[in-house]
Amino acid sequence: GAVVSQHPSRVICKSGTSVKIECRSLDFQATTMFWYRQFPKQSLMLMATSNEGSKATYEQGVEKDKFLINHASLTLSTLTVTSAHPEDSSFYICSASNDGDTEAFFGQGTRLTVV
Amino acid sequence: GQQLNQSPQSMFIQEGEDVSMNCTSSSIFNTWLWYKQDPGEGPVLLIALYKAGELTSNGRLTAQFGITRKDSFLNISASIPSDVGIYFCAGHKGTYKYIFGTGTRLKVLA
Numbered sequence: 055g056a057v058v059s060q061h062p063s064r065v066i067c068k069s070g071t072s073v074k075i076e077c078r079s080l081d082f083q084a085t086t087m088f089w090y091r092q093f094p095k096q097s098l099m100l101m102a103t104s105n106e107g108s109k110a111t112y113e114q115g116v117e118k119d120k121f122l123i124n125h126a127s128l129t130l131s132t133l134t135v136t137s138a139h140p141e142d143s144s145f146y147i148c149s150a151s152n153d154g155d156t157e158a159f160f161g162q163g164t165r166l167t168v169v
Numbered sequence: 170g171q172q173l174n175q176s177p178q179s180m181f182i183q184e185g186e187d188v189s190m191n192c193t194s195s196s197i198f199n200t201w202l203w204y205k206q207d208p209g210e211g212p213v214l215l216i217a218l219y220k221a222g223e224l225t226s227n228g229r230l231t232a233q234f235g236i237t238r239k240d241s242f243l244n245i246s247a248s249i250p251s252d253v254g255i256y257f258c259a260g261h262k263g264t265y266k267y268i269f270g271t272g273t274r275l276k277v278l279a
Contacts, residue, residue: 060211088267097172097257098212098269147211149267157202158259158267160211 056082058150060161067138067168075133075164077148084150087131088158089123092145104131138168173260175270182248183278190273191242192258198268200261201234201241206272207254215256216243250277 057080067073086105090098104110104125112118122134135142145165149158175192200219204212216227218234225232231244258270
């Protein structure tokens with residue numbers, strides 16, 4: 055399958071700071087990228103969908119000003135958690151597909167801990 | 170958000186046994202995907218299904234796309250310890266959005 059690389063795999067930050075997570079498709083062009091949040095022992099909850107060159111579409115209840123998503127190229131999307139709080143601590147996972155209509159491939163995930 | 174119902178939620182089996190899990194939805198999907206997630210990792214795609222009734226295998230894994238397009242099942246034959254993990258189904262409607270199941274946690278006893 056296609057390779058999606060997510061970085062960093064783990065990050066610890068102080069409350070009030072911002073954290074950027076990168077998601078890269080290494081061997082295909084990702085026209086659509088998805089950002090998920092996963093709490094322990096739970097399923098993946100979609101936060102937002104981004105298409106290259108356009109604004110992201112956020113799911114209901116997800117604050118777009120807090121979770122900034124940029125999809126500036128066909129191989130890179132970033133999620134920035136702004137003014138992080140301890141309740142933002144979670145496992146964040148990105149996935150990418152090449153036309154939104156086929157299989158989606160996942161990154162390794164980022165474990166964010168806000169202290 | 171919307172989720173698909175997966176059952177069982179968790180299961181303990183003996184090594185060598187066959188495993189069966191399923192995923193159901195109240196709405197129709199055009200594509201069904203099955204993923205496996207190891208602790209601390211992102212999900213890895215196992216099998217993708219595109220047509221109602223389709224039966225697809227990947228090694229010891231077999232998955233089927235239900236005729237009604239509202240369900241899918243995954244079978245694992247002759248389980249081994251490395252099959253342990255969480256298995257997720259995901260449905261896709263062609264709306265650029267994948268809906269995930271609640272997950273089945275599999276533990277294999279050697």
